[in-house]
Amino acid sequence: MRTITEGVLESSQCPECGTEIQADSRFTKWCPACDWNVDPGGPEPAKGRLETLRRTLARRHGEKLLATMTSDTAEERQRADRDVSGVLAYAIALLIHGVTAVLAVAGIWCVVSGWGGFLMVPGLFLLALGWALRPRLNRLPKDEDNGVVLRRPDAPELFALIDEIAVSAGTSGVDAVAVNAETNASVQTYGLRDRLLTLGLPLWESLSPEHRIALLGHELGHYGNGDTRRGLVLATAYRSLGLWLYYLSPIPNPTAVQMITNLAYVVPRLVVQGVLMLLDTLTLRATQRSEYLADSAAAQAGSTEAAVGLMDRLLVAGSIDITLRREVNGRRMRGGGRARGAESEGLWEELAAHVDSIPEFEYERQRRVGALRGHSVDATHPPTHLRRRRLLDGTPVSGVVAADGERFARIAGELAGARGVVAREVVRDGFDGM
Numbered sequence: 001m002r003t004i005t006e007g008v009l010e011s012s013q014c015p016e017c018g019t020e021i022q023a024d025s026r027f028t029k030w031c032p033a034c035d036w037n038v039d040p041g042g043p044e045p046a047k048g049r050l051e052t053l054r055r056t057l058a059r060r061h062g063e064k065l066l067a068t069m070t071s072d073t074a075e076e077r078q079r080a081d082r083d084v085s086g087v088l089a090y091a092i093a094l095l096i097h098g099v100t101a102v103l104a105v106a107g108i109w110c111v112v113s114g115w116g117g118f119l120m121v122p123g124l125f126l127l128a129l130g131w132a133l134r135p136r137l138n139r140l141p142k143d144e145d146n147g148v149v150l151r152r153p154d155a156p157e158l159f160a161l162i163d164e165i166a167v168s169a170g171t172s173g174v175d176a177v178a179v180n181a182e183t184n185a186s187v188q189t190y191g192l193r194d195r196l197l198t199l200g201l202p203l204w205e206s207l208s209p210e211h212r213i214a215l216l217g218h219e220l221g222h223y224g225n226g227d228t229r230r231g232l233v234l235a236t237a238y239r240s241l242g243l244w245l246y247y248l249s250p251i252p253n254p255t256a257v258q259m260i261t262n263l264a265y266v267v268p269r270l271v272v273q274g275v276l277m278l279l280d281t282l283t284l285r286a287t288q289r290s291e292y293l294a295d296s297a298a299a300q301a302g303s304t305e306a307a308v309g310l311m312d313r314l315l316v317a318g319s320i321d322i323t324l325r326r327e328v329n330g331r332r333m334r335g336g337g338r339a340r341g342a343e344s345e346g347l348w349e350e351l352a353a354h355v356d357s358i359p360e361f362e363y364e365r366q367r368r369v370g371a372l373r374g375h376s377v378d379a380t381h382p383p384t385h386l387r388r389r390r391l392l393d394g395t396p397v398s399g400v401v402a403a404d405g406e407r408f409a410r411i412a413g414e415l416a417g418a419r420g421v422v423a424r425e426v427v428r429d430g431f432d433g434m
Contacts (some may be wrong), residue, residue: 219299
């Protein structure tokens with residue numbers, strides 16, 4: 001029986017130009033000569049006004065921002081991060097938090113001044129509203145939330161690597177690492193200033209040591225370059241606006257009274273959505289700039305070659321998801337739908353073998369798809385083909401952090417428990433993707 005790491009190679013002629021093409025049965029058949037069938041699905045349409053705005057702004061800034069990033073000096077980039085748009089974004093964020101504070105203060109005043117009287121009713125309402133709309137700080141996830149949270153004593157070698165890469169990115173390390181089943185990696189602040197790095201095992205296990213260094217360099221680079229959206233003030237403002245939109249969302253299948261409530265929500269909802277769109281307008285360029293700078297941090301840590309290779313691996317994240325879902329479903333069927341230990345063994349090794357077997361022409365197809373779709377895939381990130389071009393057109397760097405095989409073997413040992421836990425969770429609960 002063929003495994004997921006094996007495909008059937010086929011030769012055929014392109015129906016458009018007649019060129020002989022090679023295809024792997026696991027992937028889309030396409031023609032490198034004329035781009036026939038290179039993107040059969042096409043980009044998904046934008047969902048809602050906010051996503052439409054983001055794509056419009058991203059297209060407007062795309063090539064222009066790349067040219068700026070190629071020519072700007074470090075001092076000019078730092079100045080750009082403190083431009084008028086950034087100041088206005090912070091002012092709006094503070095105003096958002098100020099609204100919540102006003103609600104709370106007004107509620108306290110009503111309760112105190114109207115103690116025992118009618119004013120206590122609106123006072124308690126305002127206090128409840130202020131509490132519901134308060135800015136939320138991120139929390140450290142718990143192990144029972146899916147995945148495993150590691151502290152420094154749990155994985156000293158991993159944290160030492162993170163610290164070394166953080167120095168190369170001009171920042172400090174993290175306080176915790178969350179290991180889960182997402183095909184992704186990210187950093188965020190929890191509490192007031194503690195840092196959390198999230199490593200999704202489907203992505204981590206499919207990367208080489210060099211790519212892993214570049215991945216950590218990119219994520220920590222967001223702290224080193226002062227990514228404003230990840231800062232406490234703006235991040236909590238975005239979360240507050242999202243919460244406000246949730247509370248103001250129309251009630252589905254409303255009764256007569258609920259229809260009146262929905263109508264009353266229209267204007268406040270449009271105001272909140274307008275503020276959110278304004279914040280996006282003010283910060284999107286800086287956010288995309290921070291992605292370019294994070295790519296530079298990835299190259300500085302691991303090398304230009306490793307950073308570009310990491311981008312290629314991220315292009316096939318969809319294939320990683322499909323493969324893992326197929327493998328998990330097969331193991332669940334063999335185990336009768338029950339999560340026994342044997343069904344999860346070798347899961348990550350099988351996934352890594354699949355990624356290693358992906359042919360170069362599939363990577364090339366994904367690169368061309370990215371160029372065709374541009375900012376329509378993810379408007380908050382520059383298109384991958386522009387990010388690759390910037391690194392490849394610049395002066396190559398060799399990277400300052402060595403990909404020591406013995407070191408990564410020790411890190412693998414530290415992650416062994418988490419790998420087993422996450423594999424068992426995935427087989428038990430199924431895999432939903434990124």
